[in-house]
Amino acid sequence: MKQVVRARHAIVGGEAVHDFAFVVDEGRITHTGDGAAIVADYPDVPCMDYGEDRLLAPGAVNGHSHCYQILLRGWADDWGFDRWRDDALYRIIPQLEPEELYWVALAAFVEMLGNGITTVVEFFYLNGAGTARLEKLVEAAIDCGIRLVVARAWMDAPYAPPIFREDIASARRDTIALAQELRSAGILVCPAPHSLHAASPEMTRAAVDLARELDVPAHMHVAEARYEVEQVRSRTGLTPIAYLDSLGVLGPRFVAVHAIWQTEEEKDLMGDRGAALIHNPVTNQYLGDGIADVVGLRRRGVRIGLGTDCDLRPCIYDEMRAATFLQKTATLDGATLSARDAWLMGTRDCARAVGVEAGDFAEGCYADWCVIDRTHPSFHPWSHPVNQLVYISDPGIVVETFVGARKVSDRRRAQRYGNERIGAELRKVAQRLRLPLDHVNAPG
Numbered sequence: 001m002k003q004v005v006r007a008r009h010a011i012v013g014g015e016a017v018h019d020f021a022f023v024v025d026e027g028r029i030t031h032t033g034d035g036a037a038i039v040a041d042y043p044d045v046p047c048m049d050y051g052e053d054r055l056l057a058p059g060a061v062n063g064h065s066h067c068y069q070i071l072l073r074g075w076a077d078d079w080g081f082d083r084w085r086d087d088a089l090y091r092i093i094p095q096l097e098p099e100e101l102y103w104v105a106l107a108a109f110v111e112m113l114g115n116g117i118t119t120v121v122e123f124f125y126l127n128g129a130g131t132a133r134l135e136k137l138v139e140a141a142i143d144c145g146i147r148l149v150v151a152r153a154w155m156d157a158p159y160a161p162p163i164f165r166e167d168i169a170s171a172r173r174d175t176i177a178l179a180q181e182l183r184s185a186g187i188l189v190c191p192a193p194h195s196l197h198a199a200s201p202e203m204t205r206a207a208v209d210l211a212r213e214l215d216v217p218a219h220m221h222v223a224e225a226r227y228e229v230e231q232v233r234s235r236t237g238l239t240p241i242a243y244l245d246s247l248g249v250l251g252p253r254f255v256a257v258h259a260i261w262q263t264e265e266e267k268d269l270m271g272d273r274g275a276a277l278i279h280n281p282v283t284n285q286y287l288g289d290g291i292a293d294v295v296g297l298r299r300r301g302v303r304i305g306l307g308t309d310c311d312l313r314p315c316i317y318d319e320m321r322a323a324t325f326l327q328k329t330a331t332l333d334g335a336t337l338s339a340r341d342a343w344l345m346g347t348r349d350c351a352r353a354v355g356v357e358a359g360d361f362a363e364g365c366y367a368d369w370c371v372i373d374r375t376h377p378s379f380h381p382w383s384h385p386v387n388q389l390v391y392i393s394d395p396g397i398v399v400e401t402f403v404g405a406r407k408v409s410d411r412r413r414a415q416r417y418g419n420e421r422i423g424a425e426l427r428k429v430a431q432r433l434r435l436p437l438d439h440v441n442a443p444g
């Protein structure tokens with residue numbers, strides 16, 4: 001069914017626009033333009049009309065998430081990377097049963113929708129014991145309505161927990177089957193060799209070969225921590241990006257996640273090969289990973305999107321703010337990486353980096369948007385909305401979220417999910433896994 005959506009205030013292509021409208025058909029935007037003109041051109045089409053107190057923004061695109069890591073929030077903090085990985089991540093996550101995974105994923109996705117995220121790339125690595133867990137994650141995404149991209153991890157390193165590990169043949173077989181199964185639901189499935197420490201060179205090559213066959217991006221963690229550079233160099237004589245290039249996998253469909261520790265030559269290589277980057281500035285700070293040279297990579301034409309990675313608070317507005325503040329700090333220049341640059345990295349540019357037609361109010365894009373409360377105190381006094389969203393806002397400003405023109409989140413819905421069933425289910429999971437939570441003060 002066709003529909004016109006009109007707003008007195010909207011953000012289009014990273015700019016504030018007054019009286020803007022678009023036409024939606026089958027969940028996609030077919031026309032855009034001046035509000036009054038569009039309404040006049042489509043007199044018989046129902047119109048959703050937002051007033052002065054609302055701002056329409058394209059839904060944020062989360063380029064990298066591990067939703068189940070919300071279970072680590074609040075107790076596995078301040079540990080340093082090795083302890084966090086070994087005593088929290090690798091101890092807790094492998095124990096998740098499929099049904100538990102459903103509730104954890106649903107909790108994270110509902111939180112994302114409430115924070116204005118409409119597309120999420122889930123980098124999922126519990127694939128060593130069959131497909132039941134990943135199927136539950138997909139079910140959770142479909143149930144709450146978030147647009148899902150599955151970056152299906154491939155891992156064959158002996159050190160990885162068995163539930164993460166598999167051989168190349170089974171990873172390939174399951175990824176192909178999943179891609180076929182989810183095609184009709186519009187869910188993109190991308191092979192994702194985990195990292196140079198967790199996937200062998202043969203597995204990395206095979207995963208990127210399959211991405212080519214399926215014509216989708218390939219996602220991979222690269223050079224997140226400094227030790228990885230030394231590890232790769234001692235094994236291969238090359239630095240990580242240079243080594244990936246020597247394997248023949250660096251190209252326009254390669255999406256590097258993190259890529260913090262790079263030489264100037266490697267940055268040139270990323271630009272020359274047309275590779276993309278997903279930058280996770282909040283996680284990079286939380287885990288003490290380092291500061292990626294976003295400004296230098298942008299200058300070289302690398303496409304850059306943002307991700308919430310370990311999902312402390314899955315909110316892309318937080319990531320936008322962190323991205324620009326970190327670049328200003330690293331370059332000692334407050335004029336570096338503007339609010340608009342950061343905004344585009346969390347919306348349109350991220351969508352382009354991960355191969356989804358979303359992130360902007362443009363013809364051909366999915367009709368994914370969020371409705372923002374212009375009367376929220378963090379907007380006083382009202383000035384430039386992009387700057388205010390990036391620098392000042394908190395997630396409470398999002399009042400409704402739409403995916404494919406269907407309302408999937410509003411305050412009432414978030415409350416119903418968050419405070420009742422999901423909260424109770426998550427407490428059960430936490431108790432079974434014996435997470436060191438403060439049960440005395442837990443609500444309910």
Ligand SMILES: [Zn+2]
Nearest residue numbers: 066123221309
């Ligand atoms: Zn990650």
